[in-house]
Amino acid sequence: MMNLESLKLSSLPENHCGILRHSSNTRPVIWVIEENGVRGVVKDFSNSKFFYRNIIGRFLIWREHKAYKKLQGLEGVPACYGVIDGLALALEEIPSQPLEKHNKNIKLSRTFFDDLKNIVDSFHRKGLAHSDLKNGANVLVGYDGRPYIVDWSASISQKEFRFFPLNRIYLRFVLDDYFAIIKLKMRYVPETLTLEERRQYAKRSHMERGIRGIRDRLRKILKKIV
Ligand SMILES: Nc1ncnc2c1ncn2[C@@H]1O[C@H](COP(=O)(O)OP(=O)(O)OP(=O)(O)O)[C@@H](O)[C@H]1O
Ligand SMILES: [Mg+2]
Numbered sequence: 001m002m003n004l005e006s007l008k009l010s011s012l013p014e015n016h017c018g019i020l021r022h023s024s025n026t027r028p029v030i031w032v033i034e035e036n037g038v039r040g041v042v043k044d045f046s047n048s049k050f051f052y053r054n055i056i057g058r059f060l061i062w063r064e065h066k067a068y069k070k071l072q073g074l075e076g077v078p079a080c081y082g083v084i085d086g087l088a089l090a091l092e093e094i095p096s097q098p099l100e101k102h103n104k105n106i107k108l109s110r111t112f113f114d115d116l117k118n119i120v121d122s123f124h125r126k127g128l129a130h131s132d133l134k135n136g137a138n139v140l141v142g143y144d145g146r147p148y149i150v151d152w153s154a155s156i157s158q159k160e161f162r163f164f165p166l167n168r169i170y171l172r173f174v175l176d177d178y179f180a181i182i183k184l185k186m187r188y189v190p191e192t193l194t195l196e197e198r199r200q201y202a203k204r205s206h207m208e209r210g211i212r213g214i215r216d217r218l219r220k221i222l223k224k225i226v
Contacts, residue, residue: 100136
């Protein structure tokens with residue numbers, strides 16, 4: 001654990017021990033910190049512009065913290081140390097590289113995607129869908145070779161989505177999480193895809209293309225009208 005009481009967001013620019021990602025208009029800065037020998041990561045909106053910081057930033061931190069409380073103790077998810085000033089979230093540091101930056105010459109462990117699926121099963125059992133797993137920045141390859149999942153700000157809770165038609169949408173997000181695993185496999189280790197996974201991938205891409213086609217046609221029509 002880490003004691004956040006003495007931690008001030010305003011002192012992080014001097015007291016951090018690394019920056020994993022700089023902030024942008026819409027994205028928080030990700031600091032690496034150390035307190036009494038414990039290392040952590042702080043996702044921090046305190047430098048965003050006033051409106052974004054107070055409306056969006058606070059909301060996203062609140063949502064993500066809520067998700068981490070549900071995920072407490074699950075393997076493959078960093079421990080959450082808490083929220084600072086409503087604007088930042090402190091997490092256990094996972095010594096890792098995000099999948100999107102993983103050097104393709106270094107083979108992922110044979111069980112990496114099976115482990116990932118087990119993690120996905122375990123948070124679905126807790127009634128949570130991640131919904132942004134196909135983003136290779138949100139799946140970390142631990143230096144121990146195992147997968148870890150971060151970035152729960154877009155996650156969906158089964159409890160909040162329990163009534164029709166939201167319950168259908170929740171199920172859709174659950175399926176999407178599994179489909180994301182297939183997509184990541186396709187991108188990073190296509191040779192390990194099973195025939196069934198290839199079939200699902202083809203079917204799904206076909207459907208996504210169809211939906212994009214309809215959207216593009218609608219756009220054209222709208223442009224003519226407006
Ligand atoms: N607990 C952690 N341990 C190690 N690295 C982490 C941790 N949390 C986040 N990171 C790093 O910070 C990056 C961004 O974190 P996160 O995805 O939570 O923020 P984000 O603002 O949603 O970013 P993006 O928009 O790129 O998805 C991750 O890709 C990862 O490299
Ligand atoms: Mg992310």
